[in-house]
Amino acid sequence: MSITTFVIVSIIKIVITLVVLLTAVAYTVWLERKVVGHIQNRWGPTRVGPFGLLQPLADGIKFIFKEDLTPPHVYKPLYIAAPMIALVFALTSIAVIPVGNWVTVAGVQTPLQITDLNIGLLVVLGITSLGVYGVALAGWSSNSKYSLLGGLRASAQMVSYEISLGLSLVGVLILAGSFSLRDIVNAQAGTFWGFIPRWNIFQGQFVAFFIYLTAAYAETNRVPFDLPEAETELVAGYHTEYSAMKFAMFFMAEYANMITVACLASLLFLGGWLGPLFGPPALQMVLPLFWFGLRVFGFLFLYIWVRGTLPRFRYDQLMAFGWKVLLPLAIGNLVVTALVVALRAG
């Protein structure tokens, strides 16, 4: 594969990924409004298009055309930069996420992934860990006490839960022996006794999955850990002073992060794109994408379900839970996994 082809293929993949991702973001918002609405015994959006399906489009148009207010007391450079930082990092991390196997299109064989790094997981972690800057800087540069509190909460919460998140993944890493997300998925191929898939969640990593789930909710500032934007206390937290497109950026960043987290969960614990393949070759090429999408959808649905049913934590409870429950649990899981692997190996 020549450099030119490589560049062209990469550009194509980037464009497709971004389009799909942004669409997914938009329709995740719609899905959330719909699901939460039904949970709360109401309809959700219904007016724009059938079942309100065009609502995201309407929202986008509204955001774009709304007046971009910049309060006079803000620290301008960072006030402007903060939402961009948040969105950029949220979108970047999708780059190393594989969504399926290698495919051959027009004689060019390429992985369904923008780039395959052998430290892919670390890159994802690194980039998501940078995402906190957007929130923190937004909170600080707004020069408003609600924003500042939101930013403080966000940075403390994200730094704290990042540890548990990382540690919960180490068990998976030990089982797979690689940082490459593709290798991790491939390591989950096969079944136990012919019918239980060898997903990591079935290989004893269900504790890790639970930890990951919880930490991921905190990382994405979602209910029940949405303290940085807790409406009842902080108006809107770190994005209190934002409006229009800047607000939309935060909004998109949050949902993009959710999708990334859901992808990661699918890849690491639920066997990624693995699933039964049948039918003609064209179908066999598309089926992994379907299986993968199904898992991500399920995970996102879980997100929304939790949002609709659980109340918000108090902030000290949040920190105590992270440090005193999740972290020891993650360490314990790591130790047990390491012991088991070591015993099995030798």
Add this chain to the structure above:
Amino acid sequence: MVPLSYYLALGGILFACGVTGFLVKRNIITIFMSIELMLNGVNLSFVAFAAQWHALSGQIFVFFVMVVAAAEAAVGLAIIIAVYRTRETLNVDRVNLLKL
């Protein structure tokens, strides 16, 4: 191919910037960041030497430096908070009680 001396020079510049920052900045936090800058300059030369001499131990040292830097950041920032709590300032020129 990039000569080793380029990497070393870059590391040296970062280190010198760090020292200069330590000398001219008044804000404790910035001074502390200057220290991190120095450490980063050293780390770069570690990695460059590791590549030059084909010895991975150079990279291992970087990890240790990072761990020490993390520990230092935790303690240092705690100290800064404690200082701020008592002195109500972050200017090192105003924190000068330790003298005869």
Add this chain to the structure above:
Amino acid sequence: MQLHLVLFVIFGVVCVAGAVNLLVQRHPINSALSLVVVMGALAAEYLLLGAEFVAAVQVIVYAGAIMVLFVFVIMLLNAGEEERTTGSRIALLFGVPGVVAGSLLIAWVLLSRFGAQAVAIGALPGPPKVIGWLLFHDFLLPFELTSILVLIAILGAVVLASHPEAQPKKER
């Protein structure tokens, strides 16, 4: 490969610019962000040197954790613009010339020693597995000692930062 040199120069310039910006900026949060930039660029340099694991850890630990702590503290203490006090003439009279002199000396030595040698890029990839092996075999003792150091640092930080009057509250 000229590409490597070009990339090196680009990221090197970013590095130096970030470092200089750290010095020039008077608000600590700008300095902190400059430092984040420096660290990101350094991670790229590490990648150029083939040390991909170091690069990742550089981003995660330095940019993602340590610098977040800095920003957090700056926010927490609401640090303002730097005052221009002249508490120390020594630092300017002796320190800065000292730094310049020392740097020049070192630079001269380095250039005269290593001027001609070139680093084979990617000659030494640092795969995580090998690094892990080294860390847990050849460097096990330092590793464990460092873990103790970190533990002590955690305890120290908790003790230092906690309010002296703060009483442990009972969870209800």
Add this chain to the structure above:
Amino acid sequence: MTPNFHLWLIPMLPLVGAALNGLFGKRFSRQIVAGVALLACGAAFAMALAVAFQAGSLTLPHSELLAQWIRAGSFHADFAFYLDQLSLVMLLVVTGVGFLIHIYSVGYMWEEGGFYRFFSYLNLFMFFMLTLVLANNYLLMFIGWEGVGLASYLLIGFWFTKDSAASAGKKAFIVNRIGDFGFLIALFLMIREFGSLDFEQVFHGAGSMNPETAGAGLLTAIGLLLLVGACGKSAQIPLYVWLPDAMEGPTPVSALIHAATMVTAGVYMVARSHAIFDRAPTALMAVAVIGTLTALFAASIGVCQTDIKKVLAYSTISQLGYMFLACGVASYSAGIFHLMTHAFFKGLLFLAAGSVIHAVGGEQDMRKMGGLRKHIPWTFWTMTAATFAIAGFPPFAGFFSKDEILWQAYSSPYGSWVYWLLGLITAFITSFYMFRLWFMTFFGEYRGDAESQAHGHQPHIHESPKVMLVPLVILAVLSICGGWIGSNRFEVFLSPALAPTEAARTVEVGNLEVQFTLLSVVIAGLGLLLAWWLYHRRPQLPSQIADAMGRFYQAVLNKYYVDELYATAFVKPVIDGSIRILWRGIDQGVIDAALDNGARGAGEISDSMRRMQSGNLRSYAGWIAAGAAVVIGYMVWMGTR
């Protein structure tokens, strides 16, 4: 293959005893302490006997290497032990008499505090004395030499709460240092000349020197320096002053250390070094002169002493003078013979005196004794044997040895009639003061009662316990029979070790020997008669004579003012010099001043330097940066050179 006797065990056993008693004795009962001490010493004696019985089948000299000690280039000194006829005799005397005195001490010290300490010291002394005797080089001998000095110091000052005892200990130690100084310089000279301190190598080196030319000055110097050492240890003029004061120690100590063994170390050393002295006639003459003068001088002081132990102390000095005289006329075997018999009867005298003191409740003044014959018969009879022995009556031991010395003083090629005449006079005085002691103590009426009663307590005069009497009896037997070996046989026995050099006794003055012998017996008898006349028949006469003698009596009574002379001539200048030069001049003026001024200067410098401590973080950083630049510059400069 030569048999290995494990000679090292002989000194080591007492050391173990000393360690046990010294470290744990405080918790032991007295019985255990005594048991440990006696066992250690007795085992050493038994081993010595065993060695002696096997010595016949042995090629002497016999030496055993225990361990290497110092190896420096060609020079070496080892922990090695040397056995020949001379050290065998010394070994037997030291362990034998030492063992008896140990037994005696159990009884004598039973009531005293610090019982374990006493026996620990005593065993320690045995260790060092045996090391001294058995050493096969001068350096090991010097260890023993110093060690016995230490033990002596500890034991003289045993009652350290008594001021006089403590200062007597210090005096003994310091005076001995003067002698040791000479000894050490002699050792240095030996190392320089012979490159070794081994007896065999040194004597071989000395023997190969031409006494008339090359070696004369050197050997004389070594000999004189050794003599200085011997004078210190054996209490000869001018270093004798410590021995009378040493009587402050417990009486068994006086018997063991300051009569029988340690003080004879000097004689042993001279005899051991005979190869050097034989080739240094001047040094030899110095030995003889010092010996003769000491004998006469000390005896004359002894006449006027009233303290029973002081009399014996001066007597000891006097007898040591005899031994030196014998060595000084190159008749070493006679000296060693007298050393042996003297160990018996002087040890006995001290022990008996101790028994007397014990009997009268600690009184040492003879003027407050008298008539004790009936109360303490065993002590009396053993004391009598010892007195006759020292006075030189046949067939007691002292007769043989003293007679041999007098004869050798006259007949030896190095001898002269002057030595003989002075020796004879000394013999007379010896006989006189010893019988004076005898009469004053045991005859007449008891003179202590009245005064003691006035103080309100009745001294119960009692015989000593058996444990004290048994050694007395054994020593008495030895004092009587010890000389029956005969000096000639003794000389033959010792001759391999003390091989007479080419200056053999060719001069035989025929029958004169018998007449001389008769003469000395008559002289001893005269001394007895005079003492009987003055102190038994006419007890008031001595004071009249003393009055008549006036100042001379005072001088003798005050030991010829030698202590006072030393005090003004040596001690006071040293103290004054120490105060003026060392203390005020050097210590205060130089050392203290340097320190004070240094501290003051440091303070002043710091005063200006503390401006650096501005309390400003960035200033400190500036200093560090400047310093680092200097260091980097230095390193670059060093690297590029």
